[in-house]
Each structure stands twice: as structure tokens, then as C-alpha cells.
Amino acid sequence: MDHEDIRNGGPATDLRTPVLAIRHAICFTCLTASSNLKKCGTCKRVSYCSPKCQKTDWQRDHKKTCKILADSNKRRAELPRTAMLYEQYRSAKWLEIIAFKAQNPKYTDSQHRLMMHEPFCRHCYRSAPQLESQNQLRPCQTCRIAAFCADCPQEHPRSECKTFQTIGQDETFAIQHQRMTQRDFEVLCTEQPRETYLPLSTATGWHDYFTRISDKGEHMSEVTSEMQPMTDDPMAVKLAGLLRLASGTSSMALTILTALEAVFPDISTRTTLKLHFIGAAGPELASLMVFEELLHLLPSLKDLELTLVGFELPKPSTSTDDSAMKLECCPACTATSRTRSLRLWKGGYHDYVMTDGYQKPDLAVGFHTGFSQEEEEEWLPTVQYLAAAQHPTLFTSYNDTEMKEETAILERFGAKFLQRGEINKWKGLCPMLDFLEEKEGKYYFLHQYRYLLAGRDI
Ligand SMILES: [Zn+2]
Ligand SMILES: [Zn+2]
Ligand SMILES: [Zn+2]
Ligand SMILES: [Zn+2]
Ligand SMILES: [Zn+2]
Known part of the structure; x- marks a missing residue:
């Protein structure tokens, strides 16, 4: 059952391979943000903050994964050097994934996520092996998840960038949370059992649930209805991160x-x-x-x-x-x-x-x-x-x-x-x-x- 989540790119909170790490915004091993990450010289698909982190990943997994990714690069280099449509990008990617699955019976969720979320130019759908050597993919400076090649506009729709920023923030919070608690999830129950029954169907959404049905009311003015912090105040940021992360389990x-x-x-x-x-x-x-x-x-x-x-x-x-x-x-x-x-x-x-x-x-x-x-x-x-x-x-x-x-x-x-x-x-x-x-x-x-x-x- 290794491929249980293959259609969706692995479990939602897979902190072994956050999208930020696959998009070279954080070190692939220690998941720390740095402006001085160095790519693996062979596959160029993962980045590290230090030789120590590179060595750790090599022994943990990358020895096997590097070869798969280098093969994948070879296939990509055979694709047209010209701009592609999303449809072409998508079908080429799926063909590649199906081929690797067939060749690697032990194809893991992490490897799958690396394949799925490989950086590509948001406008022409080319990935690094399809670009001339001087033409580097550059990440969007705001979200660090989208990327652009030198031939294309260096921006993407604002609403998309905003969602990508949210994805990055949620991942960053989950990484810090795991560092402190060793857990990649959080459970946030109503602290004291309720004495009276208040139907959940009367709640309009998460904010109303946390405030009126559960007992987080005294802090809820610090977050929006989307559970985003109202201000940059570290307490508000932390509360929002916690509520958002906990929504994954509370949802059940x-x-x-x-x-x-x-x-x-x-x-x-x-x-x-x-x-x-x-x-x-x-x-x-x-x-x-x-x-x-x-x-x-x-x-x-x-x-x-x-x-x-x-x-x-x-x-x-x-x-x-x-x-x-x-x-x-x-x-x-x-x-x-x-x-x-x-x-x-x-x-x-x-x-x-x-x-x-x-x-x-x-x-x-x-x-x-x-x-x-x-x-x-x-x-x-x-x-x-x-x-x-x-x-x-x-x-x-x-x-x-x-x-x-x-x-x-x-x-x-x-x-x-x-x-x-x-x-x-x-x-x-x-x-x-x-x-x-x-x-x-x-x-x-x-x-x-x-x-x-x-x-x-x-
Ligand atoms: Zn590191
Ligand atoms: Zn490598
Ligand atoms: Zn491009
Ligand atoms: Zn962006
Ligand atoms: Zn209880």
C-alpha cells in the first residue's frame, strides 16, 4: 500500500517532503529557510543548507532517489525546448510517473512527491532540463512556490500567489510545530465537556465553532474567519497556525x-x-x-x-x-x-x-x-x-x-x-x-x- 495516496501526491502533512523543500525554498533535510542553499550536483532537484545536511539525506534516502531524479531529468531534456500547454505538461508528467512506478517497485511517497511537485515555469511549463543552461528557473519572491524562466513574465496571478503563500505559511508552521512537539498534527479539543448540548449544525463555520461551541472564545478576536492572524503579533500568528493545523484532525x-x-x-x-x-x-x-x-x-x-x-x-x-x-x-x-x-x-x-x-x-x-x-x-x-x-x-x-x-x-x-x-x-x-x-x-x-x-x- 505504498501508493495509497499516489493520486494526490502523498499524505497531506508529509513533512519529509514539504512543497517548500521540493521548490528549493528550504533545506531538504533540516527544512530550514536559507538564501544560501546548494543543489545536489547530480540531480539538481533537492537543495541543502550544508554538507552535513546533504550527507544525512544521502544516507537516509537520496542515494536511491538521486538516480530516479537524474533519470527523470534525462526524460525531460528529451521533451520539446519550446513552450508547452498545461495539457502537454500534465500528460508528459503522468507518463513519466507511470514509467517510474513500473521500473521502481519500491517507489516511495516521498519520491512521488518529488516527481509531482518538481519546479517548472508557471507560464511555459518547462522544467529546468528543458531550458538552456543560462536560463535558470527563478522562484516568485513572494510565495517562493511558483517559478518563472527567464523568457517569461516574472509574476503570476495574485490570487494564486496568495494561496501559495498560505500553503507555505501552513507548512512552515507545521515544520516548527513538529520540531517542538515531534508531532506532524495537532489535536485541539474543547477543553471542558459542555454541560448543555448546542447543535453543531447551528455553527456557521470554524470561527463560530471555536468561539461559541468550543471554548477558544477569549482569543478568537486575534484571527479572521479564515483563521488567519489579524496582526503580525507573534501570539496571533501562533494561534492561527495552531487552529489551522488542528483543523485537519478536528475535521474528523x-x-x-x-x-x-x-x-x-x-x-x-x-x-x-x-x-x-x-x-x-x-x-x-x-x-x-x-x-x-x-x-x-x-x-x-x-x-x-x-x-x-x-x-x-x-x-x-x-x-x-x-x-x-x-x-x-x-x-x-x-x-x-x-x-x-x-x-x-x-x-x-x-x-x-x-x-x-x-x-x-x-x-x-x-x-x-x-x-x-x-x-x-x-x-x-x-x-x-x-x-x-x-x-x-x-x-x-x-x-x-x-x-x-x-x-x-x-x-x-x-x-x-x-x-x-x-x-x-x-x-x-x-x-x-x-x-x-x-x-x-x-x-x-x-x-x-x-x-x-x-x-x-x-
Ligand atoms: Zn539543512
Ligand atoms: Zn541528487
Ligand atoms: Zn517560461
Ligand atoms: Zn507567488
Ligand atoms: Zn473528556
């Missing part, structure tokens, strides 16, 4: 709660909830704490049972014993005997439902399954099962293409929709580059689209 809890509110009119009085995560992997496991937010926003809820099912999960240490692991709750929840439990099952969901341990969930959740673009034998039986299952299922996707493909497949299997595919109010706040889509200049967000299957008995 809030998207679920929105679905629960749509499915269960009595959600505010329920005492137990069973959630099944289908095709679950790293993001769900790493940020389990975020589901505490459901306890904190639903005052009647006592027991939250989480079951993660997926091929990419670790094998449970006690494979025969079905007993659930107890997850730690916050002090306030623990004092009122509330519980969160976790079960893991490695494999396909259609197989899991046949096991003795299976209990019907209140809601099943498939985050970013990308099942329309995945291995058929792995996903089709699960999708077919869910289309006819006796419980509702929530899905999210990165983009509208996947959402449309997925809902078409589910429809063929006779699924009924409680909510059709739409933009998710609780999509993550950080834009991410999606360069090789059909339409140029698209960005995607975590959990950008959502849809909800009704289930058979509703």
Missing part, C-alpha cells in the same frame, strides 16, 4: 458529529455511540484523542466505542481476544465515568462483519477511502456491503472527482443517500497543491467533500 470529529445530527434526532440524549472506521489507517490511529471531542460536545454521551478496520492497521497484539482497549479520557470525563474504547481489526470491512465480535455500528465512517481509484478486489466487496448495510455510512473525499466516482459506484449497488455529495463545512483549513488534475491550479483540502448513505432500515 466535526464531520462525524454533523452526520450524527442528520441521522439521529435524539443525538443529544444518547448515552452510547458505536462508530466503525472503514479502511482506517495512520491518521485515525495517530489522532484518536480528537474523538474525545464527541464526548465534550454531547453531554449525555457516556460510552464511545471506536472500531477501526483496515488493511493498513497494525496487527492487534492479542489477535484471538476481542476485548476492547480502554482509551484514556480527560480528567473531567474520567471523573464522571465516561469511557472511550478502541477495537482494531486488520482486514476488509466485508470480512469483519462476518466475525463474532461484530456489532452493528450507529455510524460507519470512511475517511478518504478513495475507493473508486483503489484496488478493486479490496474495496468492491466492502462498498457493495455498505450500499445495502443496515446502518448509515459517512464518506469523505479529497476532491469532487472522487466524490462523483464513488457515489456513482454506490448508486449502481443500490445505495440510498441521506445526504448527497457536497462541500464539507468542516473540511480542513489548509489548502494543498493538486497540480496534475485535469484543471490547472486546483487545491484540495482534507475531507473536502462528504456524503452520507442512509442505510437500509432508515
Whole structure:
């Protein structure tokens, strides 16, 4: 499953290969900004702040990757030296990627991101190997993500530059945050459990959620509705960075709660909830704490049972014993005997439902399954099962293409929709580059689209 995210260029918060590093704005190893970076002499596709960083990367990975990138340069040098259209650029790039995938069975996500996000001239779509040796690609001095060759205008549309700046700022914050915490994500729950239920559906967006439903109100005047700092004040900048980064995980809890509110009119009085995560992997496991937010926003809820099912999960240490692991709750929840439990099952969901341990969930959740673009034998039986299952299922996707493909497949299997595919109010706040889509200049967000299957008995 190395290529799980191949269509989107790797996990969203892949800090091994931030776009800023691939575009030569920061050192590829230590991710520090410097005006004095030196390119690898062989592939010229990565830059380092020092010989030490170059050596570290060489031993870590670049020994293998350098060869792939040098080969890629050779192919690019065979392309026309004249300006290309986006369509030509895109198809040449995909052909190259498919060829490298075939030649390198161990083609990694990092290598894929280096291929996908290689610098190119924003206007003529040529990359460095297609340019005369004196014609160097120069980065946009504002965003440092777009680049221009010497033959083309040295600027790009202001709105695009602004989004690129946001991408750079989000990456820079995530890098600093990881340096301090060793985490490439953040979980920001409502600190104290709410005493009264306030429907999430009444919130107009992230700012309203943090202020009125959650308890970040006293600082929220420092950020805009887009969670950007109001001023250059370091505290405001830090708060905005944290809220934006945390939106990636909070998105999971809030998207679920929105679905629960749509499915269960009595959600505010329920005492137990069973959630099944289908095709679950790293993001769900790493940020389990975020589901505490459901306890904190639903005052009647006592027991939250989480079951993660997926091929990419670790094998449970006690494979025969079905007993659930107890997850730690916050002090306030623990004092009122509330519980969160976790079960893991490695494999396909259609197989899991046949096991003795299976209990019907209140809601099943498939985050970013990308099942329309995945291995058929792995996903089709699960999708077919869910289309006819006796419980509702929530899905999210990165983009509208996947959402449309997925809902078409589910429809063929006779699924009924409680909510059709739409933009998710609780999509993550950080834009991410999606360069090789059909339409140029698209960005995607975590959990950008959502849809909800009704289930058979509703
Ligand atoms: Zn460095
Ligand atoms: Zn190299
Ligand atoms: Zn150009
Ligand atoms: Zn720019
Ligand atoms: Zn709690």
C-alpha cells in the first residue's frame, strides 16, 4: 500500500517532503529557510543548507532517489525546448510517473512527491532540463512556490500567489510545530465537556465553532474567519497556525458529529455511540484523542466505542481476544465515568462483519477511502456491503472527482443517500497543491467533500 495516496501526491502533512523543500525554498533535510542553499550536483532537484545536511539525506534516502531524479531529468531534456500547454505538461508528467512506478517497485511517497511537485515555469511549463543552461528557473519572491524562466513574465496571478503563500505559511508552521512537539498534527479539543448540548449544525463555520461551541472564545478576536492572524503579533500568528493545523484532525470529529445530527434526532440524549472506521489507517490511529471531542460536545454521551478496520492497521497484539482497549479520557470525563474504547481489526470491512465480535455500528465512517481509484478486489466487496448495510455510512473525499466516482459506484449497488455529495463545512483549513488534475491550479483540502448513505432500515 505504498501508493495509497499516489493520486494526490502523498499524505497531506508529509513533512519529509514539504512543497517548500521540493521548490528549493528550504533545506531538504533540516527544512530550514536559507538564501544560501546548494543543489545536489547530480540531480539538481533537492537543495541543502550544508554538507552535513546533504550527507544525512544521502544516507537516509537520496542515494536511491538521486538516480530516479537524474533519470527523470534525462526524460525531460528529451521533451520539446519550446513552450508547452498545461495539457502537454500534465500528460508528459503522468507518463513519466507511470514509467517510474513500473521500473521502481519500491517507489516511495516521498519520491512521488518529488516527481509531482518538481519546479517548472508557471507560464511555459518547462522544467529546468528543458531550458538552456543560462536560463535558470527563478522562484516568485513572494510565495517562493511558483517559478518563472527567464523568457517569461516574472509574476503570476495574485490570487494564486496568495494561496501559495498560505500553503507555505501552513507548512512552515507545521515544520516548527513538529520540531517542538515531534508531532506532524495537532489535536485541539474543547477543553471542558459542555454541560448543555448546542447543535453543531447551528455553527456557521470554524470561527463560530471555536468561539461559541468550543471554548477558544477569549482569543478568537486575534484571527479572521479564515483563521488567519489579524496582526503580525507573534501570539496571533501562533494561534492561527495552531487552529489551522488542528483543523485537519478536528475535521474528523466535526464531520462525524454533523452526520450524527442528520441521522439521529435524539443525538443529544444518547448515552452510547458505536462508530466503525472503514479502511482506517495512520491518521485515525495517530489522532484518536480528537474523538474525545464527541464526548465534550454531547453531554449525555457516556460510552464511545471506536472500531477501526483496515488493511493498513497494525496487527492487534492479542489477535484471538476481542476485548476492547480502554482509551484514556480527560480528567473531567474520567471523573464522571465516561469511557472511550478502541477495537482494531486488520482486514476488509466485508470480512469483519462476518466475525463474532461484530456489532452493528450507529455510524460507519470512511475517511478518504478513495475507493473508486483503489484496488478493486479490496474495496468492491466492502462498498457493495455498505450500499445495502443496515446502518448509515459517512464518506469523505479529497476532491469532487472522487466524490462523483464513488457515489456513482454506490448508486449502481443500490445505495440510498441521506445526504448527497457536497462541500464539507468542516473540511480542513489548509489548502494543498493538486497540480496534475485535469484543471490547472486546483487545491484540495482534507475531507473536502462528504456524503452520507442512509442505510437500509432508515
Ligand atoms: Zn539543512
Ligand atoms: Zn541528487
Ligand atoms: Zn517560461
Ligand atoms: Zn507567488
Ligand atoms: Zn473528556
